[in-house]
Amino acid sequence: MSTARMSTLATLRGSIERLEQGAAHDLNKIALGHAAADSVLQGGLAVAAVHEVFAEGHQSATATGFIAGLAGRVSSRRPLVWVRQDFSEIEAGALSMSGLAELGLDPRLLVTVRAADTDAALRTAADALACDALGAVVLEVWGQARQLDLVASRKLTLAAQASGVTALLLRVAAEPRPSTAETRWIVRAAHSPPSAPSMPAAPWSAWGAPVFDAQLVRNRHGPVGRWIMEWNCDESQFSEPASHPQPVVATPARRPHQAEAFSLQRRAS
Amino acid sequence: MRGRAGERGGGNGSARGLPLSLTPRASSARLDPRKGGGNNSDALGDTSHNTNSRLPLPLAGEGWGGGFAASDTVRIEGTSSTSIADSYPTVVVAKQHNAILIHSLDEAAVRAGVSIGLPLANARAICPELTVFDADEVADRKMLEDIADWCDRFTPLVALDPPHGLYLDITGCAHLFGGERALLQIVSGALSRRGFAVSAAIASTAICARTVTRHASGKIVADGEEAEAVAPLPVSALGAEDAITAGLRRAGLKTIGDVALRAPHEITARFGASFTALLQQALGQGDGPISPRKPLPDYIVEKRFPDPVATDTVIAMNLSALATMLVTAMDKQGKGARKLEASFFRTDGAVRTIPVETGRPVTKPEVIDRLFRERLEALNDPLDPGFGFDLIRLSASRTEIVVQQQRDLDANVHDSDELSALIDRIAARIGGKRVVVHLPEDTHIPESAVRAVSAQHHLAAATQAAWPERIAGEPPLRPLRLFEKPEPIKVPFATVPDGPPHQFTWRRVTHAVVRVEGPERIAMEWWKQNGDGPTRDYFRIEDEAGQRFWIFRDGLYESELADEEGEPTPPRWFVHGLFA
Numbered sequence: 002m003s004t005a006r007m008s009t010l011a012t013l014r015g016s017i018e019r020l021e022q023g024a025a026h027d028l029n030k031i032a033l034g035h036a037a038a039d040s041v042l043q044g045g046l047a048v049a050a051v052h053e054v055f056a057e058g059h060q061s062a063t064a065t066g067f068i069a070g071l072a073g074r075v076s077s078r079r080p081l082v083w084v085r086q087d088f089s090e091i092e093a094g095a096l097s098m099s100g101l102a103e104l105g106l107d108p109r110l111l112v113t114v115r116a117a118d119t120d121a122a123l124r125t126a127a128d129a130l131a132c133d134a135l136g137a138v139v140l141e142v143w144g145q146a147r148q149l150d151l152v153a154s155r156k157l158t159l160a161a162q163a164s165g166v167t168a169l170l171l172r173v174a175a176e177p178r179p180s181t182a183e184t185r186w187i188v189r190a191a192h193s194p195p196s197a198p199s200m201p202a203a204p205w206s207a208w209g210a211p212v213f214d215a216q217l218v219r220n221r222h223g224p225v226g227r228w229i230m231e232w233n234c235d236e237s238q239f240s241e242p243a244s245h246p247q248p249v250v251a252t253p254a255r256r257p258h259q260a261e262a263f264s265l266q267r268r269a270s
Numbered sequence: 271m272r273g274r275a276g277e278r279g280g281g282n283g284s285a286r287g288l289p290l291s292l293t294p295r296a297s298s299a300r301l302d303p304r305k306g307g308g309n310n311s312d313a314l315g316d317t318s319h320n321t322n323s324r325l326p327l328p329l330a331g332e333g334w335g336g337g338f339a340a341s342d343t344v345r346i347e348g349t350s351s352t353s354i355a356d357s358y359p360t361v362v363v364a365k366q367h368n369a370i371l372i373h374s375l376d377e378a379a380v381r382a383g384v385s386i387g388l389p390l391a392n393a394r395a396i397c398p399e400l401t402v403f404d405a406d407e408v409a410d411r412k413m414l415e416d417i418a419d420w421c422d423r424f425t426p427l428v429a430l431d432p433p434h435g436l437y438l439d440i441t442g443c444a445h446l447f448g449g450e451r452a453l454l455q456i457v458s459g460a461l462s463r464r465g466f467a468v469s470a471a472i473a474s475t476a477i478c479a480r481t482v483t484r485h486a487s488g489k490i491v492a493d494g495e496e497a498e499a500v501a502p503l504p505v506s507a508l509g510a511e512d513a514i515t516a517g518l519r520r521a522g523l524k525t526i527g528d529v530a531l532r533a534p535h536e537i538t539a540r541f542g543a544s545f546t547a548l549l550q551q552a553l554g555q556g557d558g559p560i561s562p563r564k565p566l567p568d569y570i571v572e573k574r575f576p577d578p579v580a581t582d583t584v585i586a587m588n589l590s591a592l593a594t595m596l597v598t599a600m601d602k603q604g605k606g607a608r609k610l611e612a613s614f615f616r617t618d619g620a621v622r623t624i625p626v627e628t629g630r631p632v633t634k635p636e637v638i639d640r641l642f643r644e645r646l647e648a649l650n651d652p653l654d655p656g657f658g659f660d661l662i663r664l665s666a667s668r669t670e671i672v673v674q675q676q677r678d679l680d681a682n683v684h685d686s687d688e689l690s691a692l693i694d695r696i697a698a699r700i701g702g703k704r705v706v707v708h709l710p711e712d713t714h715i716p717e718s719a720v721r722a723v724s725a726q727h728h729l730a731a732a733t734q735a736a737w738p739e740r741i742a743g744e745p746p747l748r749p750l751r752l753f754e755k756p757e758p759i760k761v762p763f764a765t766v767p768d769g770p771p772h773q774f775t776w777r778r779v780t781h782a783v784v785r786v787e788g789p790e791r792i793a794m795e796w797w798k799q800n801g802d803g804p805t806r807d808y809f810r811i812e813d814e815a816g817q818r819f820w821i822f823r824d825g826l827y828e829s830e831l832a833d834e835e836g837e838p839t840p841p842r843w844f845v846h847g848l849f850a
Contacts, residue, residue, distance in 0.1 A: 060817070062750055062751045062847075062850055063817065065751055065850060080685075094751035094752050094753040094848060096750070097720070097749060098708045099748040100749050100750035100850075101750065103740050103747055103750075104750065107737075108708055108720075108737055109737065111708065112689070112705065112707055112729075113706050113707070113722070114706075121699075129696070134685035134686070135689070190815060191816045208745060208785045208818070209745045210745050211746065211818075213850075235743065
């Protein structure tokens with residue numbers, strides 16, 4: 002092979018590398034807080050990219066919680082625009098600000114756009130993505146939207162890359178289709194962790210923080226995986242599921258003798 | 271100067287011209303049928319014919335005496351009476367007090383001896399060959415509104431004088447059209463060309479102008495000559511109530527001059543103070559306000575085209591040039607626009623007005639330009655240039671003083687500017703009510719704890735709202751998705767009174783309850799009017815698949831869940847929200 006050809010190949014390789022780096026745009030990643038997921042994602046969720054979250058129709062609240070968590074992680078005290086269709090509000094209820102506040106997110110930073118249909122929602126989301134003052138844009142689309150094809154997804158990706166705003170697509174009751182998303186998740190509800198052994202079983206035991214069964218089905222720059230993730234409302238990040246649904250007090254080193262009759266672990270009041 | 275347009279009144283005994291609802295008749299006289307009453311076209315009709323209907327257009331104006339002296343009034347009166355000699359007499363009838371009465375008629379009918387207010391049966395007896403049409407007052411009203419829209423090109427202050435008149439306040443506007451005489455001719459000429467019978471006059475008060483139009487068209491009453499101008503006119507020209515007019519006649523006061531000669535207190539004692547005021551306004555001794563249809567915008571810029579423009583690019587170019595002019599004008603006074611209106615005047619008389627609102631005062635022409643571009647693109651009913659626009663006007667109907675803000679080093683101000691600009695753009699496209707922020711409300715009722723308000727107007731309030739603090743260490747106590755209307759669920763049996771169900775059926779799926787927290791008891795706001803209702807016991811529930819629901823039982827056992835006889839009634843259960 003001639004030297005000239007070798008050098009041409011090297012130049013081409015170099016330019017492809019540069020192109021790929023540009024496309025990946027992965028300089029900026031924000032850790033989700035769940036160690037296993039973060040290591041698979043090589044540091045966390047990429048900002049300035051499109052991420053898709055899919056869920057079945059009856060799992061809409063779970064998926065909403067998951068995407069709210071992602072948005073909370075990536076937007077970091079910047080305004081959040083939530084674009085949704087009229088239909089999804091009828092079907093799955095409106096996004097509740099008190100619920101959002103309970104998850105540790107700030108309702109003051111949220112601007113909701115009530116789009117009438119998918120076309121308007123998509124267009125609004127693309128507009129919002131071009132505004133670099135935002136932290137993230139959530140686009141909530143119900144059902145298999147014909148308009149959300151590869152072209153639309155590419156447009157969103159380009160807009161996100163240009164402005165540095167993260168686009169999060171919540172696709173409830175939809176089947177995954179080819180897209181330019183950086184990651185794609187399928188989310189289901191997971192059980193609360195089992196109660197403390199000392200507590201009597203079942204119905205009256207309380208449940209704790211939201212727990213998601215999150216399956217990473219697509220990752221453009223790495224492997225995929227499936228984890229049970231818990232959203233920690235106080236620290237506003239994901240974490241490994243706790244062993245108990247509610248905080249447990251540590252066993253004191255020295256206990257008063259009256260307490261010895263009780264079990265070793267006690268639920269905090 | 272004020273102007274008004276109205277129908278040539280019936281007071282002077284002449285024909286009270288047919289109002290504009292005379293469509294079929296008009297079309298037979300080769301007028302554009304679109305013009306007619308029942309049609310929904312907003313065009314003023316074409317210019318094919320000018321003899322058949324007349325819109326009396328009394329422009330009354332005077333009072334430039336001593337510079338800016340009085341306000342001048344143009345009154346436009348409209349009649350559409352047909353004057354074809356050999357045509358059949360035509361009347362328009364309306365049902366009043368259970369009788370079909372003649373509402374308006376043409377000159378042929380007048381010659382045949384028919385008059386307004388006559389029952390149709392009597393009129394038929396007098397003149398059997400009458401052609402009869404039903405009155406369409408809604409269409410008449412719409413036509414008058416459309417003419418008023420068209421008149422907006424002369425002055426921003428146009429008032430309706432139903433059923434057939436318009437007032438235009440042309441104070442300070444006449445010179446733009448070459449003086450009062452020229453303006454009068456432009457207005458009445460354009461309307462006559464479109465097939466309306468017009469009677470117009472200019473005077474210093476609205477009432478004086480209206481009175482003069484009842485008698486003759488095209489008269490300009492000089493300042494100070496109002497009394498002379500109206501004195502020879504019959505009292506009915508004043509447009510007072512019929513009872514007053516009849517009373518004056520009976521008293522032998524035939525003309526306005528006769529009435530003016532009496533002492534005011536005599537007139538007031540007999541006919542009331544409001545008539546005296548009317549008389550004084552007609553005589554130019556006092557002035558009453560007109561009520562313009564639209565508030566006067568703070569700033570107006572407009573561009574007239576000798577050749578109508580029709581292509582989108584030219585329209586957009588002119589709009590952005592107008593935006594620059596408007597911003598320059600506002601900038602001199604440190605103002606920014608909160609509400610803008612672009613009006614497009616089509617050559618055939620149709621006017622389209624497109625409003626745009628902004629969240630904070632706009633001071634940049636490119637922002638205005640972009641907002642209108644978004645708005646025009648998103649119109650359901652796109653801007654139709656037809657044969658072209660001959661006038662484009664941009665007005666700032668609400669402006670605010672712009673507060674210059676110090677730019678922070680951390681670019682916070684920049685960010686909030688960007689956000690409100692984005693909100694404006696989205697609102698221009700899909701409507702201001704569809705972009706919302708949320709404010710907390712001080713109530714325990716979950717569905718009313720949050721109020722959604724327009725982001726354009728309440729962005730600042732929403733970013734500083736005080737939301738209730740969440741209790742650290744607790745799992746979420748409120749659902750992430752809340753149904754506006756709680757959805758009923760089927761609970762087969764309640765084991766323990768006041769306890770949660772073991773299973774429930776929602777949307778035809780049965781969920782077994784695995785974990786429960788509750789009840790959280792929320793009482794209705796009994797201290798408010800209509801605030802009384804059953805107390806709700808809320809439970810946070812997790813089912814066997816890990817899904818979480820917020821369900822409640824409506825009403826307390828024993829006390830609330832009982833009928834009049836004290837027999838217990840089955841409780842109703844609802845799912846109100848879903849947790850993540």
